[in-house]
Amino acid sequence: MFGVVGMGKGLLVIFAAILLLFAGCTQQSPAQPAAQPTVSPSVPPSNAQPAATPPANAPTAAVPPAAGTPSIAQPAPSTAVMVSQNAQLGSILTDGKGMTLYVFTRDSVGKTNCYNTCADLWPPLISPDGGVGGSLSGKLGTIVRADGSRQITYNGMPLYYWKGDAIPGDINGQGYGGVWFVAQPDATGFPSDMGESQAREIAAGTKECTDAGMLTSDSMYNNNSKTWWIGINSTKPGCSPACVVSANKSAQVNWRCTGLVAPQVLIVKTYPTSAFGEILTDSNGMALYVRTTDATNKFSCTGSCAMSWPALVVSSGYTTDVSGLSGTIGTLARPDGTMQATYNGMLLYTYAYDKAPGQVNGNGLGDVWYVAKTSMTTYPQQYSGGY
Template sequence: MRRTKKLMPLAVGLIATLLLAGCQNGDDAESLNPASDGQQSEAEQDGYGDESKKKSDLASPTKLKVKEDAELGQIVVDDKGFTLYRFDKDTADPPTSNCDAECEQKWPPVWAGDEVTIEGGDNSRTGTLEWENGQEQVTLGGWPLYYYAGDTAPEQTNGDAMGDAWWAVSPSGKKAKDDNGAEGESGDEGAAAEEQNSAAGGDNGGGGGERQWSPGTTVLKTKKDDKLGEIIVDGEGRTLYRFDKDTADPPATNCDAECEEKWPRLMAGKDVVLDGQKVKWDGSDSEIGLLEFPDGSCQVTLGGWPLYYYAGDEKAGDIKGEGVGDVWWTVNATGKRAKDDDGSGADASADKGEGGGDAKSYGGGGGY
């Protein structure tokens, strides 16, 4: 099946700077490793240049592997251990990609070499999807495969459940999270998945079933900043932010899909630790809480305010998101804006939850 769009350049800068929209991040961002013995990396990063060199780079076999993940069970990775994903808005029969040029910046396709194999899996389930320029994307069970730019090291699965549409893939090509051997899982019907995605964008909370926790423990720490005073960072020292257009009472997000590309959400693991002490998600022993989405996934809140990373912060200790658009701010341990929480109540109007627009719509836009 030919793809009807042209190969577009990948935004390597985003791969280097995009932070984890969950609770596990690597300290040092690494370039994504492609699935063909590392030889594809330069071609994938450039996305342009000498065509003969790109073809040479893609001449090596593409080697996939089956890996056992503690949370997801069997998943598929490349030969360097980077997790591979599928997209609910694609189709498997016929194999078709609906990830456009903007999407590809965050979800680089897995390119096919002269042969595609899967160690520990069924080679007959592998295939390729031909692009307009003749380059081929690897498929599994008919589903096009992608990397996630937020996975900065092997064995990370930060892209799983992203947007309730991206999933680590099992050896059969199904979603790893719910491939228990049963045929015809709902996610493989395409239309049902898209309907679910639309529903997820229309409500901010209340949950729609069992909670879906991100892998690992959510770790938060208080840190003393020379200019801002007390601020909150994650376990690896990455700065966390709040958005004035959100609301805190009730907790609701007004950061839409475009916004989320620059401001990835801090998603919740099953357990949470604050300054070395395990606390409860219900806020009974801290200001930490949850904003639950219809799919059961949860964003971490502080004082009711949803928490985010900033993609422009390239390393731990960066605070480049402070004051962006005059609506994004670092927070202290109570969820107030660190810049003006001096105990005088100067931050009162913003901390009453008077955000901008209808937060339940994810819309409102602006400020990012």
């Protein structure tokens, strides 16, 4: 009995001690800084509003406004053709960087005839993915070249660059060989070749230029409904009438505010020198040269070579003025479609670094270039001083 009572008292003592301990813990709680709980910076309190979150209808830097505007701009065409203004020609076609574009009269609508060396000098305007853009009055398109690339066309005419143009605005290829012309937005077809006798008479003012009104209606102007290349009787502000009077009192047809140049005459002259005797020159008195490698490899001067050594070229239907020459003047068709003048069968060139008549700065260069002499009947021997 005592054991049970004693055990009961012991249990009561232990239970009382536990109650006292619990009471002591609850009495110390007000002394703790309960009003300032420690909160991790990355985890907001459960009852706090996320102040950094904007209202659902407010735009942020990362989320564009939902106003119906596409969030991604439409990609531009890979190749653009645009209209630029040129001081000499007025409105011309250029690429997106302002480089001048050309057409080749030996092409036909929808077909290119410029390959190999021609394409090296006159690179086609290629669209890498077939895309082309531009707001023009005419129609842009593409054709497939022999290598599978797509060349851009304007009103069906294939477009090209000229390697001789260095910066936007250059038009160094205009009229080259009588077959290359700057592309212009109002062109609906390739330039037409005016007959030599007709054009010469008009340009000299001896025919159809007595009345400006006659020119626009005469069949020689419209070539039986085929309009001549842009420029005749231009209405550009500041232009004179179609028929103007030049300084020497002769009438002349207006071509984009300047006189129309008569068809080309191949003029080869002679020029006496103390070092070489009589040499050949062009119509401006600039020395003509031959290249010895042409003897075995015709037209061996292409690409960058042709920039320093321009071929003496003429347009189709040319006439010659070569009085006093003992040799024979002729022409050969170049790979780019132009006609290069020859003397006794030797191709003739000028040198870009001759700046005045009588200069022969190119003679002997590379032991392949020699000034053309009237006495030459064949190419000089290479590696022997040329003569």
